Amino acid sequence: GESVGLHLPTLSVQEGDNSIINCAYSNSASDYFIWYKQESGKGPQFIIDIRSNMDKRQGQRVTVLLNKTVKHLSLQIAATQPGDSAVYFCAENMGGAGDKIIFGKGTRLHILP
């Protein structure tokens, strides 16, 4: 039968502006959270992670915020560039001692010239 594609939310941002991508997670016991970027035809690429005992972590041009009270994660990208166009996934580890990375549905980031 015909497969129905995921309707990915799309965020359109002007080049040079900041982007904020939001994500809700499901498991209060997840011990760390990760953001990935996936460009067309490629596997996901790690951007940044944050442990559950932190509420903010910064990387190069990116910041992740974790709000455990409302189970919310966000990724901020500063000075968005054309190369930032991709699908962004948040993910949580439910694996305890090992890895059991559960991905969210993804957000497509579209950069406007």
Place this chain on the structure above:
Amino acid sequence: KAGVTQTPRYLIKTRGQQVTLSCSPISGHRSVSWYQQTPGQGLQFLFEYFSETQRNKGNFPGRFSGRQFSNSRSEMNVSTLELGDSALYLCASRSALDSSYEQYFGPGTRLTVT
């Protein structure tokens, strides 16, 4: 150093057949995870191996299995293929011996079941 490699890159199989996909992690990485990516379901976790042991498993039927060898290379097998198994199968590796949780993904194997 070389990235994660997956073979084959593309595969076409018929319903009822079985298939084996291979993943070579980054040298020194001991954890290998497998994922299925489809337009309808997104990225779904299949299983994770560490030191030849399966540590975690996702919600897939028993037709999906895997293993890891002593050199950390991993294979996954899907038996009695169904049309719905058509997907991009991704593997990812990480060191698992340091504090970083950074996973490195391979390019995937595109499986088409007809």
